[in-house]
Amino acid sequence: MHRPSPARPHSPRFAPSHRPGRRLATVVALVALVAALLPSSTEAITAGQIDDYQSGTTQSWVEGLSGALPPVPPAVVANAGPEGAGDFALRLTAIGVAVGPGGKLVVNNNQPRWAGSYSAAGVNGIILDVRNPNAFPVTIRVGVDGPTPPAATGGRWITHGVVLPASSGWQTLTFALRPQDLLPGDAGATSAATTLANVAVIRIMHAPTATWQGAVVTGQLELDDVEALPEPSLALGMLAGTFLLRSLASCRRR
Numbered sequence: 001m002h003r004p005s006p007a008r009p010h011s012p013r014f015a016p017s018h019r020p021g022r023r024l025a026t027v028v029a030l031v032a033l034v035a036a037l038l039p040s041s042t043e044a045i046t047a048g049q050i051d052d053y054q055s056g057t058t059q060s061w062v063e064g065l066s067g068a069l070p071p072v073p074p075a076v077v078a079n080a081g082p083e084g085a086g087d088f089a090l091r092l093t094a095i096g097v098a099v100g101p102g103g104k105l106v107v108n109n110n111q112p113r114w115a116g117s118y119s120a121a122g123v124n125g126i127i128l129d130v131r132n133p134n135a136f137p138v139t140i141r142v143g144v145d146g147p148t149p150p151a152a153t154g155g156r157w158i159t160h161g162v163v164l165p166a167s168s169g170w171q172t173l174t175f176a177l178r179p180q181d182l183l184p185g186d187a188g189a190t191s192a193a194t195t196l197a198n199v200a201v202i203r204i205m206h207a208p209t210a211t212w213q214g215a216v217v218t219g220q221l222e223l224d225d226v227e228a229l230p231e232p233s234l235a236l237g238m239l240a241g242t243f244l245l246r247s248l249a250s251c252r253r254r
């Protein structure tokens, strides 16, 4: 393994006293560049984090993860939230196409802030506000998926569904996300515990049947205040999809 070191040719290009400084500066610049390009690479799911869309952005909640945009992408709508004036909410629109994005009331987040080990972070559920404006009931579920194989993945897992009646007005729902609370989302689901320890994607969707794929439908759905529940908070609504009183929901919105 020992490689004999050849005699290094003398190079007069730089004064030796300058080279270490230049090299160090280059390394520092490269490190700074990498840090700037990957500012979120060290982020991960944190108990208590909440997406309220008050920044006016979708906070990286998207319908498709393949890059193809749906005909009507998820959009932030001013004054549409449960608190009324000044409260922004996320509106999903599906136009019922059977193939490609745009046909389902589904929204995903694969950013580092919503990824990582939910179990290590003590995140055991999701609480969110949702409004069904349609003339038909919807069934809301939360799903989690692991990383793409060959990385260790437990596959796609989904919560039990909660039916929201037609024209529901704003409701607050909780979804338990412990391994024993989840259902396999498709045939590739092998271990809910493994997925929860290494989440790559979280989704919220209208899915009457217990599958990862939402239903093809024409309609809309509004979301707000999507929060990663720390363990103690989940005791408030341990059952999947427990409806909480609006007064309680108002309390958590400060």
Ligand SMILES: [Ca+2]
Residues within 6 Å of the ligand: 052, 053, 054, 081, 087, 088, 089, 224, 225
């Ligand atoms: Ca809001």
